[in-house]
Amino acid sequence: MAALPLPDSIKKQASSLKTVESFPVRRFFERFGEPLELELVAGEMGLQNRKIREKSINRPALALTGYYDYFAHKRLQLFGAGEMGYLRSLVRERQQKVLKEIVDHNIPCMVVSRGLRPTATMLDIAKEAKVPLFRTRMKSKDFSAEATILLEQELAPQTSLHGTLMDIKGVGTLLRGKSGVGKSECALALVERGHSLVADDFVSIRLVGDRELVGTGTELSRGYMECRGIGIINIGELFGVRSVRLEKRIDLVITFIDWHPGMHEERTGLERHYFEILDHKVSHVEIPVRPGRDMARLVEVAALVHALKRMGHDSAHAFNERLIAYMQEHSK
Structure with missing residues (x-):
């Protein structure tokens, strides 16, 4: 018995490409x-x-x-x-x-x-x-x-995206979602757990060496974050200089979407999803947002899962293979 082929799904960024010609x-x-x-x-x-x-x-x-x-x-x-x-x-x-x-x-x-x-x-x-x-x-x-x-x-191709870029244990994670969905609040919780903020709300992205996407914030807003109900806060002053990074390679895109009954939710992790930025595919995860969910913890785990996959350890595939082996053994 063989596992089903894994379809790729790709979502493209809406921002326009900016090519620096001179x-x-x-x-x-x-x-x-x-x-x-x-x-x-x-x-x-x-x-x-x-x-x-x-x-x-x-x-x-x-x-x-x-x-x-x-x-x-x-x-x-x-x-x-x-x-x-x-x-x-x-x-x-x-x-x-x-x-x-x-x-x-x-x-x-x-x-x-x-x-x-x-x-x-x-x-x-x-x-x-x-x-x-x-x-x-x-x-x-x-x-x-x-x-x-x-x-x-x-002279690298450049673009910009609405979102928040974090460094989570070395994994550059771009948080996306509609305004007010909770990106900044999630980023603040991640900073409290020892991770670093790269850019909040507006992320400038350039394609370096035709091989990797690097994100950064503007000089004006670097280190600052808008927290609804509180206002503008200085992350570096509150949590120390280690809580802010100037730039980071983008390894993972996480999109927050509103949860509603009956919606499709990823249950196995077998499907590969990508988000396209400057014609380069980046691993993509969608996480439904609903009351009671610890979004910061879910984002942290998603980043760690991505890091393990880059090292060749894929829990979903490993479990799928075990399941197939179990079914083959008990079908005899």
Whole structure:
């Protein structure tokens, strides 16, 4: 006797996708200039208008030789020791021609690594074309790795959802439901039990690395929660700094729904349900709300069950297999 196949059910988020298509060079410099050790040496006039349109970093070695097929002009252009050595080997007229061809492709900016000094021609071209030229003391490999991570975060697809995001023993749990259903009250009870609040009421979500969804709150409301009947409360001040997290990967979505007689309720846990955010499926559980139910305890258990499933322990499947084995044995 075989178990029935497990159907997948998927619910999609109602919020619209926001794709960040570009990142102004000025904002890049202001936000990441210090961690990337950037120093602006020329082309300040182009800071506002130039935009980075891809998250990867480009090394323009082939472009310096005049080969522009597949030239990634939308990316930040990084000049390392090899590129700078080649430039210095050229006469001034050749340097001008090569660099002008590169900036004419509407590149966002140029960065010289290892603390190397840009050539005089490079400074003149950057100033004339209004292309920001930076210098960093970081090695090319380290700069590429750090800058790619930072740009990936900024250029990641984004959306927002109404809900409350919690960190429950390492499981990022997004609580959803209509206004007034009890999401914040449940989150408050979870915080009292030692779990952490990430965002209340409004959750900003971005897709990082095309593989995981990361949720966070706004800077204005971070650490605050609206509790009906009491008002706005500061979670960090009431329960300590460990009760608040800046961001968390979203592993599980739990939707609170109003209970009514005769409604379908999950009884076995054999069916897999998903909630789709930014075209990525996240495990989804619906919990009916009715008087007397300890919603915080149910949410906590749902998060722990999800954690066990990720480690390969599925109680529902294990019991189903035991039941089938029992039925097979006693049918003989």
